[in-house]
Amino acid sequence: MAGTALPPGSPGGAWRGSDYVASIKDEREVWCDGRRVDVTGDPGFQPMLSTLAGLYDAQHRPDRADEMLHRSDTSGNLVSLSYLAPADRDGLSRKWANSHRWVEASYGQLSRVPDFMSNVVVGLYDFRFQLAEVDPEFGRNAEDYYHYCRENDLALTHGLGDPQIDRSSTPAERPELGLRVVRRGADGIVVRGAKQIATLAPYAHEVLVYLSPANYLREDPSYVCWFAAPLATPGLRVLCRRPYADGSGGLAAHYDEQDAMLVFDDVFIPMNRVFLLDDSQTAVRGFGELNKWSLYTGQLRYYHRLRTLLGVASLMAQAIGVHTFRQVTDLLGELTSYVEIVRLGLAAIDAESRPTASGLLAPGPTAALDAVAGRFSTRASEIIRQIGASGLITQPSEADLATPELRAVLDTYMCGRETSADEKSRIFRLAADLAVDRFGMRQELYETWNRGDPARVRSMLYARYPDLQRCETQARDLAEGRKDNS
Numbered sequence: 001m002a003g004t005a006l007p008p009g010s011p012g013g014a015w016r017g018s019d020y021v022a023s024i025k026d027e028r029e030v031w032c033d034g035r036r037v038d039v040t041g042d043p044g045f046q047p048m049l050s051t052l053a054g055l056y057d058a059q060h061r062p063d064r065a066d067e068m069l070h071r072s073d074t075s076g077n078l079v080s081l082s083y084l085a086p087a088d089r090d091g092l093s094r095k096w097a098n099s100h101r102w103v104e105a106s107y108g109q110l111s112r113v114p115d116f117m118s119n120v121v122v123g124l125y126d127f128r129f130q131l132a133e134v135d136p137e138f139g140r141n142a143e144d145y146y147h148y149c150r151e152n153d154l155a156l157t158h159g160l161g162d163p164q165i166d167r168s169s170t171p172a173e174r175p176e177l178g179l180r181v182v183r184r185g186a187d188g189i190v191v192r193g194a195k196q197i198a199t200l201a202p203y204a205h206e207v208l209v210y211l212s213p214a215n216y217l218r219e220d221p222s223y224v225c226w227f228a229a230p231l232a233t234p235g236l237r238v239l240c241r242r243p244y245a246d247g248s249g250g251l252a253a254h255y256d257e258q259d260a261m262l263v264f265d266d267v268f269i270p271m272n273r274v275f276l277l278d279d280s281q282t283a284v285r286g287f288g289e290l291n292k293w294s295l296y297t298g299q300l301r302y303y304h305r306l307r308t309l310l311g312v313a314s315l316m317a318q319a320i321g322v323h324t325f326r327q328v329t330d331l332l333g334e335l336t337s338y339v340e341i342v343r344l345g346l347a348a349i350d351a352e353s354r355p356t357a358s359g360l361l362a363p364g365p366t367a368a369l370d371a372v373a374g375r376f377s378t379r380a381s382e383i384i385r386q387i388g389a390s391g392l393i394t395q396p397s398e399a400d401l402a403t404p405e406l407r408a409v410l411d412t413y414m415c416g417r418e419t420s421a422d423e424k425s426r427i428f429r430l431a432a433d434l435a436v437d438r439f440g441m442r443q444e445l446y447e448t449w450n451r452g453d454p455a456r457v458r459s460m461l462y463a464r465y466p467d468l469q470r471c472e473t474q475a476r477d478l479a480e481g482r483k484d485n486s
């Protein structure tokens, strides 16, 4: 099949951890805190790398392999179920079981486990016929790219939003506001510009660029370009934030997935990796279509994160003996309701799965859950802060716990109701990580923004609500005194 050659280091099929790590030791230009870094050796990046390697290894565990891998019908290799393009109920259920495995293994803390973007590539594959209507080559490229990613278990990042320079201006006034095509040839295009944020970028093999949420408003078609590029492409710079994994432990010691700005400084993209050019209407339609499976896996991950937050809040309340107080059980019940709403929502969305134009089976729309996810998440953190209060600040460190001279004091004043100082401080430190410190605050920002501007998500939900007219008719009937609503 065209375009399925192995990337450096790939044995083909689903990664094992060590092969994955070797595969991203390449010429990628990753910058962090004023230094160019080798992601595979830098202490700030090493912890997450080993978490990812562990997750890739877990795919092959005898007790999981059946749920996470399947045999490719093209190569015969064992490939990840994340890349399964499901054609029926059985396929979709296997896909979700695999996604559960990915997100469960990180307690919902990794928003961008590779499973997320693999599902965007499934969406790209599903959308190939519409792309082919613009140009048959785009359709073929999308299909080839899907096979390439699936056969090589590629980890992807994506960059959609434009750099946050001046939202009141347009690229017509300032071209650097958007990523654009600056040269075109028969063999490919050259792109220039930047993408504001791409999570997982330093750990990914490739980036998929497919839409700036605002670019359909632009009249210049050169800003409409969908393509994929290896992270190690000349001219592509990855500007990371400072790592949260700073040696002080906590969740960042395992789950700092990184976020980076991507700068494309006249980057050549070969034609076989270009999926769409110029056609803003197709780009707008495609935006929703590409994300059908990934939004669902994103909600699965979110469900596991909410469960973690509930578990932490409950343990914290028990540790300090407030778990039977009415105002605390009220808070815990509220948090439980969010967990249940998401679980039930996921079941309902799955039950509303429907065939796509290309013959795959896709979940129903996640828009209603997307619209409330940020609010639930913010409220869940607030509940943890409300229950934990000052205990979220005053806890002994592991070094304190290991200091004999402090032991008697800690055991007397820093223990809980029926909880040792060791156990209590670990629960509270975890809670602070999730709801007070920068790791948790970044996650909260993520939950609020990653599905796009929540105001836009909610506005579109309202504008497209299929039952709105009947709701209005019902309200009008009531207002006009008509009694029978049947």
Ligand SMILES: Cc1cc2nc3c(=O)[nH]c(=O)nc-3n(C[C@H](O)[C@H](O)[C@H](O)COP(=O)(O)OP(=O)(O)OC[C@H]3O[C@@H](n4cnc5c(N)ncnc54)[C@H](O)[C@@H]3O)c2cc1C
Binding pocket: 157, 158, 159, 160, 161, 162, 164, 167, 196, 197, 198, 199, 200, 213, 259, 442, 445, 446, 449, 450, 451, 452, 453, 455
């Ligand atoms: C931790 C994190 C990780 C992320 N990871 C990724 C990723 O991997 N890939 C990716 O592509 N994206 C990612 N996102 C980006 C996410 O999609 C954006 O944050 C979201 O689309 C909002 O865009 P913005 O952050 O540029 O905010 P802006 O668009 O700059 O908005 C800033 C403020 O201005 C308001 N505003 C802006 N424009 C308008 C307007 N026209 N009318 C009214 N109000 C307006 C907004 O509501 C907001 O209050 C991530 C975000 C976060 C926080």
